[in-house]
Amino acid sequence: METNILVVDDEKEIADLVELYLKNEGxxxxKFYTGKKAMECIDSMKLDLAVLDVMLPDIDGFSICQKIRERHHYPVIMLTAKVENIDKITGLTIGADDYITKPFNPLEMVARVKAQLRRYTHYNALDVNKAKIVQNTNEFDFSGLIINKDTHKCSLYGKPLSLTPIEFSILWYLCENRGKVVSSEELFEEVWGAKYLDNNNTVMAHIGRIREKMKEPPRKPKFIKTVWGVGYQIEKD
Known part of the structure; x- marks a missing residue:
């Protein structure tokens, strides 16, 4: 089955390089150099992943990411020359799944693309090694929250929650470890499958996005509690 990847960067050399390495992987x-052309592709093509430059001459990458998230759940990787944490947090909170700062190693970029596609393609797969609860381990239903691993559907108080694959994986892992405090390091390494580095705000940004979708008050959330200095927890009743 063919995998279609959108690449948008106004720096022709970078766009061509990314295209070359991805095509070499089959x-x-x-590939587009403007946001307008990318938007047309998003509306007309079935895509499996998007690599978006943040700074474009017409439409910025954040706006394109928001457009994608209105209708699609496939992974989005942001490219940027900036290194400020606020840009990274902005990208993650609007639904991006990963963030790569220029200049970057093309082989690392390919590895991250593969990791995101693997997670997106196989998020429904059963993981028998994580069957930590005797009851139906593929669905949790408590306090108005229902999350099902087989269907990749989640609802709160009867209304569907539109989660990205990364957000779903985070919420699922917290539900699976309900009652336990899960550190940011554990969450990152479990969900992203990569080594956690100090001062990594990725988990915090995604937790904030999940809470926002659940309409949780940031100071007193009902579901995902922050244990300061330790991590996050969904409490048992």
Missing amino acids: YNVY
Whole structure:
């Protein structure tokens, strides 16, 4: 089955380089140098992943990411020359799944693309090694929250929650470890499958996005509690 990847960067050399490496892996690449052309592709093509430059001459990458998240759940990787944490947090809170700062190693970029596609493609797969509860381990239903691993559907108080694959994986892991405080390091290494580095705000940004979708008050959330200096927890009743 073909994998279609959108690549958008106004720096022709970078866009061409990303295209070359991804095509060498057998992926179909739709490459554009402007946001407008990318938007047209998003509306007309079935895509499996997007690599978006933040700074574009017409439409910025954040706006394109928001457009994607209105209708699609496939992974989005942001590219940027900036290193400020606020830009990274902005990208993650609007639904991006990963963030790569220029200049970058093309082989690392390919590895991150593969990791995101693997997670997106197989998020429904059963993981028998994590069957930590005797009851139906593929669905949790408590306090108005229902999350099902087989269907990849989640609802709160009867209304569907539109979660990205990363957000779903975070919420699922917290539900699976309900009652336990899960550190940011454990969450990152479990969900992203990469080594956690100090001062990494990725988990915090995604937790904030999940709470926002659940309409949770940031100071007194009902579901995902912050244990300061330790991590996050969904309490048992």
